[in-house]
Amino acid sequence: MFTSQGPSVRELAVQALSSIERGYDLLSPKFDQTPFRTPDRMLDAVEEALAQREGSFGAGLDVCCGTGAGLGMLRRLCRGRVTGVDFSAGMLAEAERAHPDGVDFVRADARALPAALGDSYDLAVSFGAFGHFLPAERPALFSGVHSALRDGGLFAFPIGAPLPLSSPAWWAMAGFDAAMRVRNAVWRPPFVMYYRTFPLGGVRADLRAAGFTVETVPLEHFGRRPDGSPRWRLVLARKGRRA
Secondary structure, three states, rough: OOOOOOOHHHHHHHHHEEEHHHHHHHHHHHHHHHOOOOOOOHHHHHHHHHHHHHHOEEEEEEEOOOOOOOOHHHHEEOOOOOOEEOOOOHHHHHHHHOOOOOOEEEEEOOOHEEEHHOOEEEEEOOOOHHOOHHHHHHHHHHHHHHEEEEEEEEEEEEEOOOOOOOOOHHHHHHHHHHHHHHHHHOOOOOOOOOOOOOOOHHHHHHHHHOEEEEEEEEHHHHHHHOOOEEEEEEEEEEOOOOO
16 A cells, blocks of 8 residues: 555554644655655546636635645646645655745635735635635635635545445445544644545535635546446535625
8 A cells, every 4th residue: 555665554544633734744754655756647637627727827726735745737737836735844845856946735624714916816726625624614615715716716536425325435434534533532733634524515615605606527547336427526616796
């Protein structure tokens, strides 16, 4: 599951018993050697879908950019400045090493994006971070992204279809979520990371409440389920233009 350059079991255990911020600071030098990094296949599929539908963009924002997996994609799609935001100093340091030029980095909590970002971005993306936000925190997260976008700006991110109860992956994710709930009930500080707290229906409702219009497009690279629905969709949440 991990490469020889990846974190040891002990290192992962220390991370899991830390706060989210401290845990990622510790994991950051080896994060890209774990399965938790967004796969290039996903990044390529999202980039292709955005390029085909929208062409290019002005300024781009990567929310919870981590070690910068999505920043190369943003730099290719965007003509203007590109900014990566994360609250882990360690992850930002790795991202800056990977992208020493052409990207601005801001250390901030995505639930309270700095007002200094302004309404200056045409495209915002996020990959692999939403499990760190409880459902009650989504309105603040989405409202902050909405404020950072220009009128007509787009917030895009992939979301997977629900797994069937018969799937081993469903049971693995359910077991992980249960273990995290027990851990957070008995250990402080909490480490919020859940796989099944970001359903499309609730996400769509919260995006609309934040002022977005929402559509989804299938990411055909990942195929379809037996019922014909896509395994992965790209959520396209657009900030409305002022009258």
